[in-house]
Amino acid sequence: MSDYFHLAELVPPAIYTRFGEQRAWNFVNRRAYKNLIKLRKYLGKPLIINNYHCGGEREWSGFRTPESPYFSATSQHAIANAYDIICVGLTPQEMQAVIQEKYQRFNIGGLEIAPSWTHIDWRFNPDQELTVFHLT
Ligand SMILES: [Zn+2]
Numbered sequence: 365m366s367d368y369f370h371l372a373e374l375v376p377p378a379i380y381t382r383f384g385e386q387r388a389w390n391f392v393n394r395r396a397y398k399n400l401i402k403l404r405k406y407l408g409k410p411l412i413i414n415n416y417h418c419g420g421e422r423e424w425s426g427f428r429t430p431e432s433p434y435f436s437a438t439s440q441h442a443i444a445n446a447y448d449i450i451c452v453g454l455t456p457q458e459m460q461a462v463i464q465e466k467y468q469r470f471n472i473g474g475l476e477i478a479p480s481w482t483h484i485d486w487r488f489n490p491d492q493e494l495t496v497f498h499l500t
Contacts, residue, residue, distance in 0.1 A: 371385060371392070372416065373414045373415070373417070373425075374413060374426040374444075375414075375426055375444075376414070376424055376426070376428065376432065377416055378431065379391050380417070391427045391444050393443070393486065395486055396445050396485070396486040400470075402469075402470055403472075407451060409454060411449050412449065412450040413447050413448065422448075426448075427441065428441040428442055440474060440485035440487055441485075445485050446483060446484065448483045450480070450482075451482070456479065456481055456482050459482045460475060463482065467494045472484050472486065473485060473487035473488060474486075474487045474495045474496075476496075476499060477496065477497070
């Protein structure tokens with residue numbers, strides 16, 4: 365589907381295992397995904413979302429089900445509309461600065477300022493502003 369992301373990076377292990385390489389795409393938001401690819405091409409650097417499929421510990425950085433310890437029904441992650449990203453080659457602060465400057469180019473609606481990753485989401489802001497919030 366993409367040279368940039370393995371499907372497992374976008375959904376948690378239980379979803380990937382249960383639905384498999386074809387149907388687990390049902391848990392990926394098309395608009396968020398297309399803009400994620402655009403952002404990845406623009407940055408020209410690897411982006412890490414989930415990494416459990418290659419031995420890492422990150423399982424809940426994309427779509428979240430109620431089984432997640434981080435689950436919130438009102439989170440954009442719960443509707444497959446958010447990714448928590450580590451950009452290889454940029455600090456989270458540098459990455460967040462890029463998003464604040466270029467969010468319209470990628471239709472990004474939300475940015476969370478977190479110390480060691482960057483949360484971006486595609487919430488609908490009718491005024492096309494970027495909602496910036498801090499990790500609480
Ligand atoms: Zn997040």
